[in-house]
Amino acid sequence: MQRLRVASERKYHRWFFETRAELEAGGEAKATLEMELRRMSERAAGLEASVATLTSAKARLEEVVAERGEAGAVLTRRVDGLKVLLREERGRVVGLPRDGEGGMRGDRREVLERALRTALEHEGAERAILEAGIQREREVARELRTLLAGERQMLVEERRRSEAVQGQLDKERERRARAVRHLMGNGSGVSES
Numbered sequence: 001m002q003r004l005r006v007a008s009e010r011k012y013h014r015w016f017f018e019t020r021a022e023l024e025a026g027g028e029a030k031a032t033l034e035m036e037l038r039r040m041s042e043r044a045a046g047l048e049a050s051v052a053t054l055t056s057a058k059a060r061l062e063e064v065v066a067e068r069g070e071a072g073a074v075l076t077r078r079v080d081g082l083k084v085l086l087r088e089e090r091g092r093v094v095g096l097p098r099d100g101e102g103g104m105r106g107d108r109r110e111v112l113e114r115a116l117r118t119a120l121e122h123e124g125a126e127r128a129i130l131e132a133g134i135q136r137e138r139e140v141a142r143e144l145r146t147l148l149a150g151e152r153q154m155l156v157e158e159r160r161r162s163e164a165v166q167g168q169l170d171k172e173r174e175r176r177a178r179a180v181r182h183l184m185g186n187g188s189g190v191s192e193s
Helices: 002-094 102-192
Strands: none
Touching (some): 002 102
């Protein structure tokens, strides 16, 4: 009976030390996986912050584009108003009598037309500058949308990796729990012999 007990204790000690070595190796693996999970969580948080930044930048860009659109509408109304004034002034000047002071009024007409043409040219230049700015803002918006889509894709990939690491951690915890339950079951059986 004593030999059986000694053999059983040796077997138990051998199993205990092997299991302990496995548990220590599992603990190291768990620590590595937890560190990887923490790093991935930090990276995911950084990506979420950049997505939030890009989203707010996109919203601001849309506001700027809307403001530019309003400015373009105002500019169009001003140009239309100047065209109406030009037509009215032409009609008024053409309708003036040409006897006596006709030359002076004719000069006035030319000066007015030249001034209105210059104003219209300036308005056209302002419109071209405004349209170029709007076009550039649209390009920036497209670039931001592309960047935002890339950031979202990276965030999705990070979440997948994080879930995979979490799954590995859960499996490792379950394996360790089984080993501990097994150890507790064998330990109580040996002491009863």
